[in-house]
Amino acid sequence: MSDVSLKAVRKSYGVLEVVHGVDLDIKAGEFVVFVGPSGCGKSTLLRMIAGLEPISGGEIAIGGRVVNDVPSPQRGIAMVFQSYALYPHMSVFDNMAFGLKLAKTPKAEVEARVREAARILQIEPYLDRMPKALSGGQRQRVAIGRAIVRNPKVFLFDEPLSNLDAALRAQTRVEIAKLHAALDATMIYVTHDQVEAMTLADRIVVLNAGRIEQVGSPLELYRNPVNTFVAGFIASQRMNFLEVKASANGLELPGGRVLALNHAGIAAVKTLGVRPEHLLLADAGNADLSGVLAVVEQFGEYALAYAELPGGETVTLKLDGAPALEVGQDVHMKLPGEGLHLFDADGRALR
Secondary structure, X not given: OXXXXXXXXEEEEOOEEEEEXXXXXXXXXXXXXXXXXXXXXXXXXXXXXXXXXXXXXXEEXXXXXXXXXXXHHHOOEEEEXXXXXXXXXXXXXXXXXXXXXXXXXXXXXXXXXHHHHHXXXXXXXXXXXXXXXXXXXXXXXXXXXXXXXXXXXXXXEEOOOOOOOHHHHHHHHHHHHHHHHHHOOEEEEEEOOHHHHHHHOOEEEEEEOOEEEEEEOHHHHHHOOOEHHHHHHOOOOOOEEEEOEEEOOEEEOOOOOEEEOOOOOHHHOOEEEEXXXXXXXXXXXXXXXXXXXXXXXXXXXXXEEEEEOXXXXXXXXXXXXXXXXOOOOEEEEEOOOOOEEEEOOOOEEOO
C-alpha cells in the first residue's frame, strides 16, 4: 500500500478549466471517497491519478514518487470501472489472470494469485464459468478480483456499484468494506451516492465544480459542514434550510415566531439548517414552525413527512415507525436545542 499526494492539480480542456488546483494527501491504507454531483470533477480527478488523463498542472505522487509522466501501467495502481469490462469469450479464471499473463508472470504464481483473490471474494465456484453465466454482482466481483491479483499499491474505484440494483449495491458495498479490512490497502472510491460515501469512507472529499469544498470523516461532515453545499449534500435526506432574520431576541422564523438563540455572530445569520431527523412534532402552543402536511412516504421503520410552511417553503421530517398522519392536516414542529446549523449570506457555516 502507498500514500497518494496531490498538489495544486489542475485539468483544462482548452480554455475550460474543470479541476481547479486540488490539494489532497491520502495516507497509506486509507479508504477515501470522492463524492459530489455529476460534473464536479470526481471521475476526472480519479483518472488523472490513474494516468488515464494527463494533468494540466500540479503534481501527483504515489508512494513518494512523482508520477506526472509515468505511464498508467507503471504507477502501481489497479482500477475498477462502472462497466465490468470482462472478456465475454474468457472464463472467470482467465479474465482475472489475463493481466498477469501479459506481464509474463510464472504460471504457478498466476494460479496462486487468482485462487486467493477468488477466495477473498467468494467466487471460487465460478472460476470456470463464462461472464454471461454470472449475475451483475458476481461480474463486479470478478472485475474487483482482476484488480486484486495485481497486488497494486492503490485501488481506484469509479462508481463500481451504479449498474447494480439496490439489494446488490448494499451487499457489494459490505463486501468492499470487508475487502479493505482484509487487504489493508489504499483505496480511492468515486461515487455520487451519499450512502456509499458515509458507510465506506475513512474520509470523504466533497467536490463541487472542480474544487474541494470539505474533507473529513463521515461524522465530521455530517455534524460540522462548512457550508450549505456540504450540509445539503451529505446524509441520506437533505438538510432543511430556512430563511431567517436576526432580531434582538433571536431569529425570526418563517411564520413569524422568534427562536431565542444566543450566538456571537447572530447578526450575520441568514439561513438556519436542521436535518429531518432532528425536527420534532409538537403541540401548536409549543411549536416553532407550523405548516400543512403535503406528502407522507412510509418506509416501515420510519416515515418522511413533507410539510409546506406559510411562505411556500417545504420542510422534511424523518419520524420513527409509521406515524398516523394524514395529508392536508396541520403539522406543528419544534426545533431541537442542539443540531441547528447557522449560515451567513454566502452559505458559510457560522461556528
